[in-house]
Amino acid sequence: MSGLFVPMTKANGLGNMPDLLEQWAGSRSVARAYGRAGLPMEVIQFPETWIPVDAIRSLFEISARAAGDRCFGLHVGKDMTHKTFGLWMKYSVQAATLRDGLIRANQSSRFQQTGGKVVFVPGAQVSFWRYVAPPMQTSSQVQHCDHLIWPTIRFIQSYLGPLWLPEWVDVSYPRDADARLLEAQVPFPVRFGTPYLSMAIRNRDLSPRTPRPFGDGQRITFDAVRASEAAGPSNETLGTVFNTITLRLLEGQTDIDGAACQLGIGVQKLQRDLRREGVDYRDLLNRAKRVRAQELLSDTDMTVIDIALSLGYSDHGNFSRAFRKMTGVAPSGFRARKDQMQ
Template sequence: MTARANTVAVGYLHALLDYARARGLALDALRAALPFDPSDRDARVPEALGAALFDRAAALLEDDALGLHVGEQVRPGHYGALGFVAMNCERLGEALDALRRYQALVIDLGGVGLKRDEQTCTLSWNPGTDGPYRQLAEFNLAGLVTFARWMAGAWAKPLRIDVMYAAPADTREHTRILGCPLRFAQACYRVVLPIDALDAPLIQPDPAMRELMQRLADQQLRALPRGDDWLTRLRAQIARRLRQPPVELDAVAAALALSSRSLQRRLQAEGLRFSALVEQVRRELAERHLADASLDLADIALLLGYSEQSAFQRAFKRWTGQTPAQWRAAHTEPRN
């Protein structure tokens, strides 16, 4: 299978540049792995180039845990609009949903899954690259854990983290920074949190700022060059079929010119299930429709494929802990 041409935002790589500069490493020393303009923070570079930059910095600083150390120092600004959406959410679960939705703004991860059960919630992804790009991957993980911990305190302590690369010789910094057991050489990346963490309050929720940053993030997401992004096309096919359920894997696979088995394999490689992805798309569309004050709840229920408004009400409360009317009141301005 051909690896996807994943990219990284230059603004995200500034976390490494800031860390290296603070330790006396000049950009000139990184120039061989820096064939881009660092001042253009909105530019995108291939993921392999970002990984090479981390690897060169690790060698020059003689720090085999460099990715972890950079992630430990990450700031909201390094995440751009994604960071400001997340930090202005009311609860950690909402911030994780924002991460899943807008992750591509900082680095392509091949689609982030968010699975819940009675005891845990699990973020999972498989970049699908030739990697494993260990230093860059550890920066992503340590940055995620550090940022979540800053927003929600001890609630954000993971129960377990799975990684796709082999165990390094020394894992003491992994234990100190990530603060949980790790499993190496796994089929995908996973961060497992206790289910109660989703309800953890964040330190500085600001609904107005969140709404503003979310509009900016949506605009940036639409502007991203996607190329042949099968996951984006899959989500679009699901969205088109919601009005006339059921949304069936066989029909969606055929629309993508894939066999059902091929689509299932691709989803498995991403750590995703088709039914869970349908639920994610339905929830995102629900929130988008609720933000449109011209649509009443009965209309939205039909657009999402529900035969009765009460079924939509129950599903939405399961997703968010709020009724659609409560969510709309909290996230939209009243009509004049």
């Protein structure tokens, strides 16, 4: 990887973590955990938002300590399924066989996370489906790793049935004094200290054809998954900055100084990196504002003036002129058109 790059993932990977933390430790603990992880609470309402992988790891560790439970991440994951992760997983679960489904997931996981990957590794009698996480700056990834165990198993169960369990599971952290608490919670062997989260799958389970279609029968193509992510730049540097701007817009923050600080670099370096890619900060900010405005007009009942203020515009008129310039239609017209299509 070259240039400015921060591994990021979609906030839908948090599952019901905020609700579970509130149940166990109270609503104030949720706000404190998000604040300490450097994340706005608004990502709970907008789970398709991209957030730094290190932030989600930190959030899980902070939340587990607040909840006082070594297996907090595992409990979060137990209430999740592969469907939690959105369109790329729905596409992956529609293949004819588990082997083909794993290959689909490998190809499309970049629409869920950057910097990490899922890999299918064939073996003589047992094959492996592995999640290789991005390099981390946080001190621990125990809770984040654990919360992925059950959604990964449920993806495979969608092909092999609800009784299927892995031969064993590898986790991406060393065994410690509390490892027995995890082992007591799961009905399969756990191996510690590998570089990845991995499911061991018997080879005979890879090829039988799935006897039933997924969900409501609506077929999803790879092109549809790719189109769902068309709003953001595909370039790594531009994607990192664009997603950072979008995340900060959740709190109405638009300044370049704050964006550079969140990226861990100086303003001048950020400007140089963007110039090297042929854009400036204002270009990406306007693009992020357009996408965010369209989401709010389509998916919420917020008034146009409230949307304008949330995006840093001083009044309704400035926002309407900017939106019309970017899209060719006024905000009210865009919302009316969306309502007619639904």
